[in-house]
Amino acid sequence: MTDGHPRMAESACEEVLVLDFGGQYSQLIARRIRECGVFAELLPHDTALERIRERRPAALVLSGGPASVYSDGAPELRRELLELDLPVLGICYGMQAMVHVLGGRVEGADAGEFGRTSLVLADGGGRLLSGLPHEQQCWMSHRDSVFKPPPGFVALASSPGSPVAALESPARGLYGIQFHPEVVHTPYGTQILDRFLREVAGLEQRWSPASVIDEQVQRVRAQVGDGGVICGLSGGVDSATAAALVHRAIGDQLTCVLVDHGLLRKNEAQQVVETFRDRGIRLVHVAAQERFLQRLAGVVEPEHKRKIIGEEFIRVFEEQAAKLPGVRFLVQGTLYSDVIESGGDGRAGAATIKSHHNVGGLPEDLDLELVEPLRMLFKDEVRAVATKLGLPEGIVWRQPFPGPGLGIRIVGGEATAERLEILREADAILQEEIRAAGLYRELWQSFCVLPVVRSVGVQGDGRTYAYPIVVRAVTSEDAMTADWARLPYDLLERVSSRIINEVPGVNRVALDVSSKPPATIEWE
Numbered sequence: 001m002t003d004g005h006p007r008m009a010e011s012a013c014e015e016v017l018v019l020d021f022g023g024q025y026s027q028l029i030a031r032r033i034r035e036c037g038v039f040a041e042l043l044p045h046d047t048a049l050e051r052i053r054e055r056r057p058a059a060l061v062l063s064g065g066p067a068s069v070y071s072d073g074a075p076e077l078r079r080e081l082l083e084l085d086l087p088v089l090g091i092c093y094g095m096q097a098m099v100h101v102l103g104g105r106v107e108g109a110d111a112g113e114f115g116r117t118s119l120v121l122a123d124g125g126g127r128l129l130s131g132l133p134h135e136q137q138c139w140m141s142h143r144d145s146v147f148k149p150p151p152g153f154v155a156l157a158s159s160p161g162s163p164v165a166a167l168e169s170p171a172r173g174l175y176g177i178q179f180h181p182e183v184v185h186t187p188y189g190t191q192i193l194d195r196f197l198r199e200v201a202g203l204e205q206r207w208s209p210a211s212v213i214d215e216q217v218q219r220v221r222a223q224v225g226d227g228g229v230i231c232g233l234s235g236g237v238d239s240a241t242a243a244a245l246v247h248r249a250i251g252d253q254l255t256c257v258l259v260d261h262g263l264l265r266k267n268e269a270q271q272v273v274e275t276f277r278d279r280g281i282r283l284v285h286v287a288a289q290e291r292f293l294q295r296l297a298g299v300v301e302p303e304h305k306r307k308i309i310g311e312e313f314i315r316v317f318e319e320q321a322a323k324l325p326g327v328r329f330l331v332q333g334t335l336y337s338d339v340i341e342s343g344g345d346g347r348a349g350a351a352t353i354k355s356h357h358n359v360g361g362l363p364e365d366l367d368l369e370l371v372e373p374l375r376m377l378f379k380d381e382v383r384a385v386a387t388k389l390g391l392p393e394g395i396v397w398r399q400p401f402p403g404p405g406l407g408i409r410i411v412g413g414e415a416t417a418e419r420l421e422i423l424r425e426a427d428a429i430l431q432e433e434i435r436a437a438g439l440y441r442e443l444w445q446s447f448c449v450l451p452v453v454r455s456v457g458v459q460g461d462g463r464t465y466a467y468p469i470v471v472r473a474v475t476s477e478d479a480m481t482a483d484w485a486r487l488p489y490d491l492l493e494r495v496s497s498r499i500i501n502e503v504p505g506v507n508r509v510a511l512d513v514s515s516k517p518p519a520t521i522e523w524e
């Protein structure tokens, strides 16, 4: 097992460690630093000092967090972290913890500051904020405030609720800001991070998603030697990018397997097959529709469907793997968000991905070593890598799609060939219209659902007794929460009339106007 780190050990590329004190924006801090061209990784705030030292980071960032430094069980900032002779930037809670530990004054206020807040610089902004407007907007989210900096620190700014909204001690390399530079509502936020990285930490702009390609190519070659490698393709951007990257490294040592369970969207399998064959990548396309349909006969309950589809997928995949002699490695499109969610950092072993997201993924008991070239990347970085690798737009920007596919979007009844056909055709019309309206990339997901109920309609001269199709379109950042998309009425009208006119077996179209929570994105 390797750590899958995109930077080679001997690479001169420096990194920033973001210590996570539980803030909702911690991942975003790492992303913004990477956007500034510096590699950043998120680690738990209590990571052993020894491990932090071993990494030899160029700087530390202390994230925000929901606690008060005075509350029981508040995450502790160890003083030693401030004495590693590294530049440190504390953000929100990170700054308060720094001030508290170094003898400044942090106090609870009755009313905190939440949302857009006006920030006024003092002393020309000092080293960290110099060159910025005297008065600017920033985004705050805190209850406690800093009232007095620790000895040796200078206050750099204030806001209505924060007498000290930024401070620094350049001699000790310590800096703090009460506001959130990582969110878009702090217009100068990226500039401030950039200043910390370049002026304070002396870092150069070296890292980019594209630089990952060269590094991973070397790393994959070193990991697999002349061993055979297998990769399951789902049609999604993650597995496609991982496969394309590994293929660049080891060419024909890689064989991709596309298990077509008959639950994919219209033309999806075909597009993947064409894309990969055009690139000269070995691909086995397993047409397993019949097998899956047989196993799904009579199955109504969604968890049961998921289980059957997952099991059958593994069986088919194993059969294929057994036909490929010398295969010792399995490529997986694990992303950094999966690694973080499962509590591991990028260097510590494999992520245990939630079973939820694992359906249609990998057989667990295959005796294969994992190759995970995207393990340190955020989704948007994967898209940048995919584009750089020349994957087509239709794959690069494909919306997320559940492993059990259309099988779980037939709700309250069995997934039969007839219903799958109806759903696939309706879904294709929706996708076509959403793309034509230029909305595809803006939506987290847009899809159709087929509830297994029928109702009366009238079409031409006769009555119909047919299914409804529910249109579900959501916006979201990470699928944890989602809002229903306000699709234009004329678009909805086109979608509705096309589905009813062009898809036999449908006589109504309804729109789902629920957010998550309390609903979920998928029906099932």
Ligand code: XMP
Binding pocket: 306, 356, 357, 358, 359, 400, 401, 402, 403, 404, 445, 479, 516, 519, 520, 521, 522, 523
């Ligand atoms: P929910 O419906 O829980 O979905 O709001 C959140 C995200 O997860 C996807 N999803 C799945 N992905 N297997 C998957 O691989 C599944 O069984 C599954 N169920 C939901 C869903 O599409 C959304 O992006």
